[in-house]
């Protein structure tokens with residue numbers, strides 16, 4: 001733990017090899033038909049909101065998860081990428097393969113409703129707290145080099161007061 | 162009106178391999194080892210088995226999919242075999258299939274066998290083994306098993322105002338207790354006692370969980386033969402009767418509706434309620450003599466005590482501090498050493514837990530024998546606290 005910023009730069013740019021263990025060897029397979037079909041959810045972080053009871057959900061749902069509602073196909077698209085949230089819970093994980101260990105992630109509760117599990121970015125693992133405010137940032141998740149695909153997605157960025 | 166399965170089915174034979182880094186044994190060796198002990202314990206012959214349920218969670222790294230491997234390995238004579246998989250409840254799901262097969266009246270005698278061979282991956286932790294679908298890497302995050310449960314520990318500490326030191330101390334006592342029990346069990350993988358201080362000072366795997374907060378990963382297999390309760394006296398004087406088997410699966414409410422508190426496992430609570438109702442148990446804290454619960458991580462065991470109503474909400478620390486769940490406490494938990502010391506060959510774990518309850522109720526648990534237990538409970542939880550499958554089985558004399 002504790003790479004300096006120059007070493008992180010080298011690791012992120014793949015100029016320095018990183019030991020991430022056998023666990024990190026799994027090859028990424030990018031399904032382009034899934035991206036084509038579900039790109040608003042994957043790249044836009046667009047979930048759904050129930051028109052009947054107002055429950056927002058991530059990811060996209062057809063049936064309302066509110067046990068007192070359960071409406072079917074009463075959803076409208078609902079964008080989470082511009083919502084602020086706070087950290088419901090979190091961990092910093094040394095087992096997860098990462099070029100920037102520990103991998104910090106958690107569940108975010110969004111202002112206006114909805115909850116999502118997200119990787120954290122641009123934060124010091126030692127300063128993360130339950131209840132800390134976050135905003136979302138569009139970042140690289142992984143590179144599928146075999147198919148020349150960079151997989152982007154949304155991460156949670158703690159807002160340091 | 163459904164009447165449930167209480168006292169309709171009895172367990173008349175069980176087998177369990179030594180769990181561990183079984184580099185000496187192939188998957189088939191493990192299956193045969195569990196089956197041979199189970200069949201001998203039952204006193205039956207192979208031809209008496211009319212149907213089988215076979216549990217394996219990650220067959221893609223061991224024996225492949227389908228039911229054929231059980232039939233061809235054990236040379237079962239063209240009987241119906243069903244392969245089941247339900248995350249970490251896979252072994253209990255196999256038992257449920259066999260018990261329901263008998264309770265339905267379709268069969269008199271059935272076999273349940275679970276096996277998992279994990280250590281051939283060559284690395285620690287559960288295998289990745291794909292299997293989450295092509296979409297998962299596109300909209301998910303870098304979640305591991307310890308990380309998923311560490312998030313529940315973080316939330317539990319936060320909700321009940323435990324500082325990290327006190328929270329980790331509570332969890333360390335859970336692991337130290339199980340290691341003490343596992344040290345007495347020749348079939349356990351990890352057989353060393355550890356102190357609370359060792360647990361507290363171990364390297365962090367996923368904050369706040371350290372190495373000794375995590376169960377081992379092992380190879381192993383376990384099996385059970387069940388029969389109609391009304392024919393049991395012909396087979397043995399000390400059968401164990403199934404009082405209930407229930408499974409509860411997340412509705413998605415926990416994450417999608419966001420009312421879940423993050424500090425308990427809702428399907429554990431629900432499966433417990435269903436199982437107690439079927440078994441006729443009114444006060445689980447008083448009536449359940451002993452339990453093997455899903456201690457994949459120390460925090461899982463701690464919150465399970467609350468979910469199964471052994472401890473009041475937010476109060477498990479008091480019971481842990483008082484030694485309630487120790488071998489000499491009022492309600493011993495993980496008397497065989499638990500997942501903590503057996504490790505977690507996923508398809509086998511539920512049946513391994515039942516093996517201990519069965520031996521304890523028969524008075525055959527050797528150095529671990531409790532004084533006259535009446536009711537035993539097993540609990541498996543598969544997936545993550547936020548979205549999971551939970552089984553609860555209750556057995557008694």
Ligand SMILES: [Zn+2]
Nearest residue numbers: 050053064069
């Ligand atoms: Zn609704």
